[in-house]
Amino acid sequence: MSLSPLRLRLLVASLLTVAFLGALDHTIVATSLATVAGELGALEHMSWVVVGYTLASTVLLPVLGKLGDLVGPRLVFLISVVVFLAASLACGFAQDMTQLVIARIAQGMSSAGIQLMSQTIIAHVTTPRQRPRYMSIIGAAFPIAILVGPVLGGLITDYLGWSWVFWINLPFGVVALALAVFAIPHVETTPRRFDLAGAIAFTLALVALVLGVTWVGDPGSALAAVVAFAFGGIALAAFFLIEVRATEPIVPLGFFANRTVAAGIALSAIIGIGLFSVTAYLPTYFQMAYRTSATVSGFVPIATVFGMLVSNLGTGWLASRTGRYRGYTIFGTSLAAAGLFVMALLPVGTPLWVPMVVMFLVGIGTGSFMSLVIAVVQGAVPRNETGTITATTNLVRQxxxxxxxxxxxxVIGAGVAARLPATLDASSLTPDAVHGAAPVIQGEVAQIYGDVFVPVFAALAITYAVGVIAAILLPPGRLSDEPVTSTTEPVTEPATA
Known part of the structure; x- marks a missing residue:
């Protein structure tokens, strides 16, 4: 499906704007969270503002992906934008924590539709050769949101009030919605049955598993975590049984027999496990092990994300220019694995610029295939399953x-608690308390954190090393520059995807 250059530019501008707003809601709320919870008088429920959003955006991915294939991505995208704007308005007007959490759940649900359908729409309106470039532009929304979100959230909270953290979505979202109504084309679909039983089983399984993961670190919720994991396991087993028998499965398990799909989804999972999971702990590591301030400790994750942003855009442009893609995945996984291995070897007290450079290179490696694998996997399945495979790829990453x-x-919590001397309490150990302690105590805590993080970095390096194998197994070839004409055949053959 070809669009005029002007319409394509307007479409990309609309998708990028709304995708950025959806990604920003993951990060902008963080700095205003304590203020919001304090004013609403529910500090003990503060985490649910984040958990509710994340849970809703995760569990709906496969459902919305399938709906996009059944009714067209345009309808799902436009409804998601409208719901997102309405939920943003409701968040700002929330009078108590219950109202805010409910509105955040609606925001999370609609954000999943926005992010997912943005990638699906790009797949429908571009050739496989063009796709990496435009996919990298849409994918840039996430690292940019990580870079500017916390600062922007703090400034808005301090000068305009926390409600505007949510209301800032409205003016930009309305403009993007107007552009989307004009620019997004209708995609031809064929009537098919929706796998309702599979959707219910999958949703129940993911909700239970995510809640179990959320509760597992709280000793007071240990029993609830066990029950959640047990229920999630039963629901997941039921889901697989349903999918094997379903005519139109919500997650077609047969796709995993395709080498391109299997390798691409493995690479996507490695990004989530290997980098996204550790970035939240990097500031704590540098505050404790390197004895930096909170502000300075943020430089390392910023360097990581900046590297990710640069290489994401660069490889998207190069892959569209040459049609080649496999080399970037091998290069990226190898560079990230080497960088994390170096992080495991760095002694505590190394000048801060050294880990900044190393993690910048890890970001470069990850960004090299972050958006590219989605474009490649989309080309390995029939066009009428684009939304489903895009959702699956994003789901395993999440x-x-x-x-x-x-x-x-x-691992960090247990490791630190086991090594701390009896005079220090792990539950009340803060960077400020350590920085105010005697130099001997500071050095001891720094060494403890350094020792605890060594196996963490080493394990993540091994994860990326597995990614090198997945990248090598990715079939070589060139992306086609021919427009897509069939809805039931793969865009490209797996051997030349």
Whole structure:
């Protein structure tokens, strides 16, 4: 499906704007969270503002992906934008934490539709050769949101009030919606049955598993976590049984027999497990091990994300120019694996610019295939399954990040608690308390954090090393520059995807 150059530019501008707003809502709320919870008088429920959003955006991915294939991505995208704007308005007017959490859940649901349908629409309006360039532009919304979100959230909260953290979406979202109504074309679809049983089983399984991961680090919620994991396991088993028998499965398991799909989804999972999961802990690591301030500790994750942004745009442009893609995945996984291995070897007290450079290179490696694998996987399935495969690829990345974050948090918490001297309490250990302690204590805590993070970085390096294998197994070839004409055949053959 070809569009005029002007209409394509307007479409990309609309998708990028709304995708950025959806991504921004993951990061902009963080700095205003304490203020919001304090004013609404529910500090103990503060985490649900984030958990509700993340949970809703995760569990709806496969459902919305399938709906996009059944009714067309245009309708799902436009409804998602309208719901997102309405939920943003409701968040700002929330009078208590319950109202805010409900509105955030609606925001998360619609954000999933926005992000997913943005990638699906790009796949429908571009050739496989053009796709990496435009996919990288849409994919840039996430790293940009990470870079500007916390600062923007703090400025808005301080000078305009926390409600405007949510209301800022409205003027930009309305303009993007108007552009989308004009620019997004109708995609031809064929009537097919929706896998309702599979959708219900999958949603129940993911909700239970995500809640279990959320609760597993809280000793008071240990029993709830066990019950959630047990229920999630049963629901997941039921889901697989349903999918094997379903005529139109919500996640077609047969896709995984395709080498391009299997390797691409494995690479997507490695991004979630190998990098997204650890970035949340990097500031704490540098505050404790390198004894930096909170502000300075943010430089390393910023360097990581900036590297990701640069290479994401660069490889998208190069892949569209040459049609080649496999080399970028091998290069990216190898560079990230080497960088994380170096992080495991760095002694505590190394000048801060050294880990900044190393993590910048890790970001370069990850960004080299972050958006590219989505474009490649989309080309390996029939066009009428584009939304489904896009959702599956994003889902494994999201789940990898969620599970990886929980595991790394548990390892760090248990490791630090086991090594701390009896005079220090792990539950009340803060960077300020350590920085105010005697130099001997500071050095001891720094070494403890350094020792605890060594196996974490080493495990993540091994994860990316597995990614090197997946990248090598990705079939070589060139992306086609021919427009897509069939809805039931893969855009490209797996051997030349």
């Amino acid at each position: 789940m990898g990040s969620t599970l990886g974050t929980a595991v790394i948090g548990g």
